[in-house]
Amino acid sequence: MAIHTILGANGTIANALLPILKENNHSIRLASRNPKTIIGVENIKADVLNYNEVLSAANGSDIVYLLVGIQYNAKIWARDWPQIIANVINACKTTGAKLVFFDNAYMYGKVEGNITEETPYNPSSKKGAVRAKVAKTIHEEVTRNNFQAIIARAADFYGPEVTEKSAPGLLVFMNLKKKKKAQWMINPHVPRTFNYVPDAAKALYLLATTDEAYGQVWHLPTAPKALSGNEFVREAAKHIGTTDKMFVLPKWLLKTLGLFNPFINEMNELNYQDEYPFEFDSSKFNKAFHFKPTSYEEGIKKTAQWFKENSA
Numbered sequence: 001m002a003i004h005t006i007l008g009a010n011g012t013i014a015n016a017l018l019p020i021l022k023e024n025n026h027s028i029r030l031a032s033r034n035p036k037t038i039i040g041v042e043n044i045k046a047d048v049l050n051y052n053e054v055l056s057a058a059n060g061s062d063i064v065y066l067l068v069g070i071q072y073n074a075k076i077w078a079r080d081w082p083q084i085i086a087n088v089i090n091a092c093k094t095t096g097a098k099l100v101f102f103d104n105a106y107m108y109g110k111v112e113g114n115i116t117e118e119t120p121y122n123p124s125s126k127k128g129a130v131r132a133k134v135a136k137t138i139h140e141e142v143t144r145n146n147f148q149a150i151i152a153r154a155a156d157f158y159g160p161e162v163t164e165k166s167a168p169g170l171l172v173f174m175n176l177k178k179k180k181k182a183q184w185m186i187n188p189h190v191p192r193t194f195n196y197v198p199d200a201a202k203a204l205y206l207l208a209t210t211d212e213a214y215g216q217v218w219h220l221p222t223a224p225k226a227l228s229g230n231e232f233v234r235e236a237a238k239h240i241g242t243t244d245k246m247f248v249l250p251k252w253l254l255k256t257l258g259l260f261n262p263f264i265n266e267m268n269e270l271n272y273q274d275e276y277p278f279e280f281d282s283s284k285f286n287k288a289f290h291f292k293p294t295s296y297e298e299g300i301k302k303t304a305q306w307f308k309e310n311s312a
Contacts, residue, residue, distance in 0.1 A: 004208070005029040005061040005097070007048055007088065008068030010036065012162055013102055016201035017065065024205070031057040032068075049080060051087045058091040063208050066101045069165070072266050074126035085134045092147050099138070099149040100208045105280060107132035110272040114281040117153075117217045125269035135217075148214040150207050155222065155280040156273075159197035159299065160306035168194060172233055173307040176240040181247045185274040188229030188248055192273070193222050193280035196299040199291075206289050219282040221293035226279050235297060239304035251275065 004021050006014050009030035021028050022040070030038060031046035031053075046057040048068050058064050066088050070080055092099045106128035107121045121132040135151055142149050158168040171183040200220045207213045227235070229246070237244035251271055258265030272278075285291060294302075 002062040003027045003029060003060055004063050004065070005031060005057055006065045006067055007031050007046065007054070007057060008066065009043075010034070011067055011069055012157070012164060012166070012197060013201060013204070014065075014067045015161070016159075016197050017067075017204055020201055020205045029057065029061065048084045048087060051090065054087045055091045055094060058088075058095045058097050061095060061097040064088065064092055064097045064099050065204065065208065066099060072263060074130070074266060074269070077127050077130040081130050081134050082137070085137055089138065089141055089147065089149075092149070093141075098208070098214060099147065100204060101138060101149060101151050102204065103135065103151050103153045104131060105153055105155050106270065107135055110276060112277075114279050115219075116281045117219055117284055124272055127266075127269065142215050150214055151217045152204055152207055152220055153217065154195040154200050154220045155193045155278070157195040157197050157200060158303055160303050161310075162197050162303070168232065168236075168303075172236050173240070173303060176233075176237055176242050176304075177307045179242055181243070181245050182233045182236065183247050183249055184229035184233060185249045185254065186251050186271060187275050188233070188246065190275075190277045191226035191228055192232070192278050193226040194232075194296075195220055195222055195280075196294045199294050199299075203285060203289070203291065206291070207285075210289075213288075218285050219280060221282045221285055221291050222280050223293045223295050223299070227296050232296070232300065235300045236304050239301050240308060 004026045009032040028041040030041055031044050033047050035043040035045050037043055044057060046053040048054055106125060107123050108115050108119050109122040109124035109128055111119055123129045123132050138149050138151060141147060156167055158166050162169045175182050203220045207218055233246050234244045254264060254268055258268050
């Protein structure tokens with residue numbers, strides 16, 4: 001029985017992937033710095049900055065998913081991500097495990113038109129430059145036939161149970177649930193792509209278990225025709241049952257807040273994603289796997305229902 005190991009087992013994507021692995025009767029190993037005891041799976045401690053711990057986690061694994069998140073700070077990313085990816089690549093090479101790396105879209109920078117897997121890397125941010133370097137490192141190792149890997153990319157995400165590291169979750173659904181105005185960053189008039197987490201998790205599993213998918217970059221499924229902020233909030237408010245009036249967070253305010261809030265300060269270098277159209281294209285995946293992404297209308301409806309029933 002194949003062993004699927006998740007590095008970074010406490011995050012949003014890992015939580016969505018776990019039940020899919022269980023449904024398909026795989027042996028599952030969850031590895032994180034602070035492991036939680038989950039019945040029916042192997043839970044181990046592993047810090048991705050410690051090679052021996054990464055090697056131990058990968059040992060015996062058929063597939064390793066790298067889903068880890070680190071502190072949202074450009075200096076820390078520049079220091080730690082090269083070490084993380086070197087540890088994971090070397091562990092996979094040593095053990096023969098395949099790697100599925102969950103990536104973001106920062107390395108593309110500001111793009112006019114659709115962003116596809118063929119879009120050249122042109123990072124507009126320090127964190128984007130780090131992600132471009134990591135992706136190139138994986139590509140070089142794969143090109144040398146040193147190991148097998150997939151880079152699976154997503155934009156920002158939303159969905160049921162998604163309350164952390166999700167702008168729609170925090171600024172839209174959570175506020176509407178509390179009968180407050182939704183918030184949107186910078187420009188609510190341009191299309192803004194989001195990945196629906198249940199689709200992303202299904203896609204990761206499909207990629208991981210398809211031999212032909214390795215050695216490639218894949219964009220995880222997104223619904224076509226991304227909504228503007230106005231449209232997204234209007235749809236969410238309809239299902240929450242409250243007003244669709246919103247408060248737009250202008251760029252100048254975010255810059256001012258960044259002087260006092262380190263997280264917002266780190267986010268500001270990615271403001272181009274909210275100021276200009278951001279359209280992330282997953283046609284390659286949709287066609288290859290005959291996959292129909294969940295529409296924004298359906299995804300927002302299900303997310304709104306979850307927040308109404310579960311969110312404090």
